[in-house]
Amino acid sequence: MADITIEKIKQDLETAAYVDRLLPAVRAPKYRCCMPDIIYTPQEIVFMDKRPLKVRPNQEQISLWEQVMLEWLPILSVDERRLVWKRANRIPWKLLCREFGVSRQMLALRHEKALIKIQYGCLKCH
Numbered sequence: 001m002a003d004i005t006i007e008k009i010k011q012d013l014e015t016a017a018y019v020d021r022l023l024p025a026v027r028a029p030k031y032r033c034c035m036p037d038i039i040y041t042p043q044e045i046v047f048m049d050k051r052p053l054k055v056r057p058n059q060e061q062i063s064l065w066e067q068v069m070l071e072w073l074p075i076l077s078v079d080e081r082r083l084v085w086k087r088a089n090r091i092p093w094k095l096l097c098r099e100f101g102v103s104r105q106m107l108a109l110r111h112e113k114a115l116i117k118i119q120y121g122c123l124k125c126h
Contacts, residue, residue: 004122006115013088016068019057075121080114087111
């Protein structure tokens, strides 16, 4: 962990953003239905539409997501956190410039400073 680079941090942030999209949403529990289950015949099963396979993150991806959320992002200020997370989600620079009200060069500089702050925080903790 001592040789963590800015590129590795960027890659891990993008992976964490991808995992965040794959995780199921937090919802209130639903009511249970007391109706009996429907039993289908084999012929009905053959003619049914197949449900698409849901992609779920594996344990390594979830642990990386937890590391980013619980260790890396709390190091940053709120604006830096928003900027880094939106760049990890590949929001275009042009939209970020409008949102933050600064030029692209200034925004890129702030992004690099935030990544360096994460790198320093990782080296300091480990």
